[in-house]
Amino acid sequence: MELTLSQPVAFNKACLAGSEHRYIAQAIANAHISGDGVFGKACESFLEAEIGVQKALLTTNCTHALEMAALLVDVQPGDEVILPSFTFVSTANAFVLRGARPVFVDVRPDTLNIDEELIEQAISDRTKAIVVVHYAGVSCEMDVICSIARRHGIPVIEDNAHGLFGRYRGRFLGTFGVLATQSFHETKNFTCGEGGALLINEGTLREQAEIIREKGTNRTRFYRGQVDKYTWVSTGSSYVPSDILAAFLFAQFEAKDRIQQERKSIWERYDTALRPLAEKQRLAVPHVPAHCDQAYHMYYVLLPDLEQRQGFISHLKARSISAVFHYTPLHTSEMAVSIGADKVQCPVTERVSDCLVRLPFHNGLTQGEQERVIAAIYEYCGEALA
Secondary structure (H helix, E strand, O other): OOOOOOOOEOOOOOOOOOOHHHHHHHHHHOOOOOOOOHHHHHHHHHHHHHHOOOEEEEEOOHHHHHHHHHHHOOOOOOOEEEEEOOOOHHHHHHHHOOOOEEEEEOEOOOOOOEOHHHOHHHOOOOEEEEEEEOHHHOOOOHHHHHHHHHHHOOOEEEEOOOOOOOEEOOEEOOOOOOEEEEEOOOOOOOOOOOOEEEEEOOHHHHHHHHHHHEOOEOHHHHHOOOOOOOOEOOOOOEOOOOHHHHHHHHHHHHOHHHHHHHHHHHHHHHHHHHHHHHHOOOOEOOOOOOOEEOOOOOOEEEOOOHHHHHHHHHHHHHOOEOOEOOOOOHHHOHHHHHOOOOOOOOHHHHHHHHHEEEOOOOOOOOHHHHHHHHHHHHHHHOOOOO
């Protein structure tokens, strides 16, 4: 196999699906480039039809969708919210902004999702919500989690930033919780640079979600002709994205099948090549349970320890390959200490944080670039590439 090192292999790269420029021009020609335009509504209808949620609302990003979720379940100062420590800071921040204290739970060593067996012991009379994160687009164990939530009368919120079109036992992620959130950041399968969505599975929350998203006004009801004027009726903020961004996103949605097939091919190529190294215990590779259909969001490997993880990243960097580690444990952060959310034991999270490396993975990754990455990994592990 002939390898060339002339061009760096990017960890992520924004890619066009085909119609983005045309749709952006159309949005401009429509003379409606603010929110809730033709393309924004088309994106929401697409999500509702494809996933089967009662209502989808585009947001400016996934963080804002999480903030809306916190408002919708009426998080108040002194409440507690259960979530994994191994997640992006937005998952916690959205609820901390409302005065809640995050109660961090460790993750499973196989899927790196919240350990469902540890949730019930974290529940108190102040628990307001259970927030699950489908890491790498592989589902949490939603049967157990939803059963616990029902038993205690606590809503489940899905942070599904990684998991659009993933499934658990045949059912789409984002349809289990009363609310779910999506991300369309540049690093996600489907992107508009910055964007998100709130998925609503509890019909009674729809109207309040529209009010919150429209700066606390009943403007959406006014546009539907349900009131003769709109006014300030509740707490809210400005969470509606421009129709230019929605135009870009809709082009990506139209290419859903092709994009997902390309990402599946990339994931499977990595997995086929690297699984022999896992069998020799040179590294560990992702685990996808048989009852889960993943979203093909990322491919990661786990090195034996922090020193080897750092050496691995440096090794790839020297060969012009960009790879990154992922989350640092939230329970060990300065913020967690300052709000008293650090008094938990999450040994799996701490080990995974030290050992995990995300490999280059984006819609435009070529087979040649991927072969360079795989060859460099074999070189680091001291193994011959078959």
